Amino acid sequence: MILLILLGCAGGSSPGGDTATAPTTPTEPTPEPSTAVLRVQVTLDDQPGEGVLLTQPGTTLQWTTDSSGGAEVEVLLDLDGDIALAASHPEARIAGETISDSILEAGELEIALSRFLTTDNPAYVFQDPGTPTRSDTTDQCSHCHLSLTEDWYDSAHRSSASNPQLQDLYAGVAGALTEEDACLRAGGRWQEGRQPGTEEAAWRCYLGEGVLPSLNEGCGEELPCDSAEASPEQTGACADCHAPGIDGELGGRDLLEATGIAYDLGVHCDTCHKVESVELSASEPGVAGRLRVLRPLEETASKALGPYLPLTFGPYPDVLNPRMGSVQRDHFANGTVCAGCHQYDQPVLVPGEELDAARWPEGRLPVHSTWEELVQGPLGTEIPCNSCHMPPDAEAGNSADLGTHDAGESVGIATGWYRPAGSVRRHAWFGPRSEEQRMLGLAAWIDLQVETVEDELVARATVHNSGPAHAIPTGEPLRSLILLVEARCGEELLSPTGGDVVPDFGGAFDQKEADEDWELWPGAEPGQRIRVARRSGEWRDYTGFGPFGDGSFSAEEKGLPVEQWAGEAEILAVDSAGRVQLDRPLPEGERAWRVSALGLPAEGEAARAWAGAPGMAFARLMVGPQGERNVPHFMAVDIASDNRILPGQASSSEHRFEGGCEAPEVRAMLLHRAFPLELAAERGWPLSESVMAEASR
Ligand code: HEC
Ligand code: HEC
Ligand code: HEC
Ligand code: HEC
Ligand code: HEC
Known part of the structure; x- marks a missing residue:
């Protein structure tokens, strides 16, 4: 920790408090001068450092060096913390120093x-981010950045590699089926493969498509593709975004190579801040x-x-802590770094x-688009x-929790300086x-209009994307939004009589054509x-x-047929051959689905099969080689x-219901x-399913 008694502070608030007169010409009549002028000379690899950004940490003051590498700066002396100057150039680690009395x-x-070397070093070991409860040494980012670590730890980025759904789709496994019986009953194969995140063998239930078995010919026929003996070539690029912290060669790695930190901590501090x-x-x-x-x-x-000189890319031009080896980059604050993983066009x-x-x-x-x-x-x-x-x-206080530690810490190079409130961004990726902030409520609203036309209720529901600057849903193509519309008289559901219905991807237990x-x-x-x-x-x-x-694309090429409500019947009984007895005859139509009952769900209720219900659904629908719909990408x-x-x-979509009473209620969700x-x-x-928006009339 660098301790320095400040000189030249005219204001009384600074530590040190001596009131020597600063060697400056006052620019304002009152208050007393509290600035000092310095002639700064910057070199870059021993040459004049032109266009270098100079800042005084703890202030918003900035200057740029001229073609000779020089600049005249007027630093603020009345400041909570050491007086320092930082020089930032895109090709060099930020450097600078505390301005001592003699410098003044x-x-x-x-x-x-000095320019940093621009060759990536595959021998470098990604640093341990630490966790909210593991922060005892400076080898962990959490030691100095605890608040950021706490937020990140709860985010999807932290669990991006250990995510059980990802791992299931990778190996072609149903990880939830942990017993042989249950596995065989579900139609799976009970075999010895590998425990994700480890080198250890484990018995698992192989079932359904998977990156390894489906993309590597012959793989999985005898031994599971994730067993130690198998060496699949096609790895589907999953690790490139989900496990970016696998040490060694970057890109094209097998997700199963993610062990230790690369597995447990997914997209972590040292992966993003090495970009x-x-x-x-x-x-x-x-x-x-x-x-x-x-x-x-x-x-x-x-x-x-550590073994290599620290190198950290970040948003700020004024971080002097030598542990950081900080270099300023715009792609953090302007979000371009997100485009590395939240944008992906995939070949077949x-x-x-x-x-x-x-x-x-x-x-x-x-x-991902x-x-x-x-x-x-x-x-x-x-x-x-x-x-x-x-x-x-x-x-x-700043991005290294300044102000939350013991009182009396001196503000300077080691701790960083105070930043304006709100300049540090929570690493929560809500x-x-x-849990804390689901964001779904901010994304959409439903405009619901209802009129009665000849004994029929006609509801028009318009779903607006009102919040996000991207589509809803976005991200993983397996996501969907489902709009449901119902009409009631008191407790009683009114029968739909026509109008738009939720397409097949709203979910069905089974489906049949005409x-x-x-x-x-x-x-x-x-x-x-x-x-x-x-x-x-x-x-x-x-x-x-x-x-x-x-x-x-023409409307037909856009692939969504107009489908309208025809009717439904309840299954009363099923015989051993699967022949059903229904409570009423089925109407004519082109599609039939076996689904759950109608009626808006309660929050948190298990997902229902909504195909054919009055409503609509929104998704990017990926198609498999046999025409299977809604497959993983x-x-x-x-x-x-x-x-x-x-x-x-x-x-917008339109939905019709029988009229039934004086004051029917129409609801959309x-x-x-x-x-x-x-x-x-x-x-x-x-x-x-989570509720994003509701409306009623
Ligand atoms: C271009 C980067 C990228 C690649 C490559 C990638 N993913 Fe993802 N994946 C993401 C992002 C970003 C999300 C989160 C988006 C969201 O939440 O909607 C995600 C989400 C997922 C989810 C949802 C997780 C959950 O719990 O909801 C699964 C499952 C998944 N990916 C599987 C895979 C598989 C399998 C592969 C390889 C075949 C793969 N991903 C390749 C970026 C990628
Ligand atoms: C997914 C990529 C990503 C990960 C993972 C990540 N960061 Fe950041 N970090 C960013 C971005 C983007 C910013 C810039 C935010 C802004 O200013 O808008 C940032 C900014 C920062 C800053 C400057 C203060 C601020 O909030 O602007 C610090 C310090 C920091 N990160 C440390 C960490 C630490 C420590 C971790 C691990 C606990 C971490 N980061 C994980 C992307 C990431
Ligand atoms: C010994 C303490 C310490 C450790 C350990 C530490 N940092 Fe920092 N870091 C700081 C301080 C102090 C700052 C400056 C804070 C400020 O000014 O807001 C900082 C700033 C940063 C910034 C912003 C840099 C810039 O120029 O924008 C990033 C990014 C960052 N740290 C990432 C990390 C990562 C990643 C790790 C772990 C690999 C880590 N830090 C470990 C003390 C530490
Ligand atoms: C190294 C790749 C990578 C980078 C860079 C990255 N992400 Fe992600 N992001 C992912 C992956 C992978 C997931 C999904 C993890 C999972 O659920 O398994 C994800 C998940 C998310 C989620 C959670 C979505 C949900 O369903 O809850 C948000 C929000 C998000 N990212 C935003 C961002 C933003 C904003 C940035 C830029 C600051 C960013 N990401 C940068 C890979 C990345
Ligand atoms: C104006 C605010 C806003 C901006 C800007 C924004 N988002 Fe979102 N984002 C949201 C809201 C609200 C949601 C929740 C709605 C949803 O999940 O569809 C969301 C959802 C997401 C999801 C989860 C999607 C899902 O359903 O699984 C991901 C991933 C994501 N955003 C990434 C990003 C990335 C990457 C960027 C920048 C390219 C970005 N967002 C820009 C507001 C925003």
Whole structure:
């Protein structure tokens, strides 16, 4: 810790309190002069450092050096903390020093900057971020950045590699089925593979598609692909974004190589803050291409600093703590760093399959397009991702918890200086899954209009994307939003009589086309419904993302048939062959689904099968090689439809119900669902739906 008695403080608030007169010409008549002028000379690798940004930490003062590397600066002496100067250049670690009494007297200061080496060092070991309860040494970021660590620890970034759904989809496993019996009953294979995050063997339930078994021919036929003997080649790029902290060569790594910190702590401090630049034109995701990671190569002799000279990229130009080796980059504050992983166009990964070149001339399918949705939205990059997902921390003294430690710590190079309230951003990445702030309520609102036309209630529901600067839903293509509309007289549900219905991706236990036997539903249970929709032959002409909105696709190519309510019947009994007895005859129609009962759900209730219910649904629908709909993106060979609601836009649907009483109530509810119902059921994932918006009339 650097302790320095300050001189030249005219104000009484500073520690040190001596009142020597500062060697300056006063610029304002009163109060007393509390500034000092210094002639600063900056070198960059021993040459004049032109265009170097000079700042006085703890203030907002800034200067830039001229072509000779010089600048005249007027530093503020009345300050809570040491008087210092920092020099920031994009090719060098920030350098500077505390301005001592003798420097002030001499009126001159020299700062030498050295360019950092620009070759990434694969031998570097990513540093331990620490955790909220593991922060005892300066080897952990949490030691000095505890508040940031606490927020990050609860975020989806921290659990991005250990995420059980990710691991299930990677190995083709249902991790929830931990007993052989349950596994076999579900149609799985009980085999010895590997415990994710470890090198250890473990018995697991192999079931359904997976990156390793589905993308590597022959893999998984005898031994599971995640067993020690297997060496699959196609790894689906999952680790490039979900486990960016695997040491060694960056990019194209097997997710199973993520062990230790890379597994437990996912997208962590030292992965994001080693990003030197973001290559928006690179097609490989995350650390495989779009994020240019630079791990330091310069060796140090100092044990305290580790084997290599510290190198940290961050938003600030004024951090002098030598433990940081700080370099300022704009891509943090303006959110461009997010585009490294929240934007991804994927080629077809399934062996032997190709994209339809007429539909996808670039040869890639948009999987994650959150960044592009923002860029193409009405505000462009004016409101960066950070402004909503990393809200300002009004309490933080600075980003290293200055002011929350023992009283009497001296403010200076080691601790950093006080920053204006709200300049530190919470590393919480609030999203639909965050306990503290789910954000879903900020994303959408429903405009519900109801009129009575000849004994029928006609409801028009318009869902507005009102909050996010990106589509809703965005991100993982397995997400969907489901709009449900119901009408009641008191407790009693009014029967729908027509209007738009939730498409198949709202979830069904089973589905049949017109030419199939609608009485045969093996696996059916009494109480479930058979719901029927009519298809008019027309297609919805919506404005979606990319070719679904830019005029490239016709309405038919946008893939959403107009489907209207035809009717439903309740299953009363099922015989052993699966033939159902219904409470009434089924109406005619083109599609039938086996689904759950109607009626808006209670918050937190397990997800229901909503296909065919009065309402609508919004998703990017990935299609598999056999035409399977709503597949995980690694199986995708096409996108059937993408009617997600773009920023600032809205989507309307119409729903009709029988009139029944004097004062019927119509209610609409918009639900956010994380995974397709069928996939969650197959893998034993818990699935509930969260309410995003409600309206009633
Ligand atoms: C370009 C970076 C990137 C790549 C590559 C990537 N993902 Fe993701 N993945 C993300 C992001 C970002 C999210 C979070 C988006 C959201 O919440 O909507 C996510 C979310 C998920 C989720 C949802 C997690 C949950 O708990 O809700 C699953 C499952 C998933 N990814 C699986 C995979 C698999 C399997 C692969 C490899 C085939 C893969 N991802 C490749 C960036 C990526
Ligand atoms: C997903 C990438 C990401 C991860 C992971 C991450 N950061 Fe940051 N960090 C950022 C971005 C972006 C900013 C800039 C925020 C702003 O100013 O808008 C930032 C800013 C900072 C700052 C400057 C203060 C501020 O809030 O602006 C510090 C200090 C910091 N991060 C430390 C950490 C530590 C410690 C961790 C681990 C606990 C961490 N970061 C994890 C992206 C990340
Ligand atoms: C010994 C204490 C200490 C440790 C350990 C530490 N930091 Fe810092 N760090 C600081 C201080 C002090 C600041 C300046 C705080 C400020 O001015 O707001 C800082 C600033 C930063 C910044 C902002 C840099 C800039 O120029 O924008 C980032 C990013 C950061 N730290 C990341 C990390 C990461 C990642 C780790 C772990 C690998 C880490 N820090 C470990 C003390 C520490
Ligand atoms: C190194 C890759 C990477 C970078 C860089 C990155 N993210 Fe993420 N992000 C992910 C992954 C992977 C997930 C999903 C983790 C999971 O659920 O398994 C995710 C999840 C999220 C979520 C949570 C979504 C939810 O469903 O709760 C938000 C919000 C988010 N990221 C925002 C950001 C913002 C804002 C930035 C830029 C400051 C950013 N991310 C930078 C990879 C990244
Ligand atoms: C104006 C505020 C705002 C901005 C800017 C913003 N978001 Fe969001 N974001 C939200 C809200 C609100 C939600 C919750 C709605 C939802 O999940 O669909 C959300 C949801 C998300 C999700 C979770 C999606 C899901 O359903 O799983 C991810 C991932 C995400 N944002 C990433 C980003 C990234 C990356 C950027 C910058 C490119 C960004 N956001 C910019 C407000 C914003």
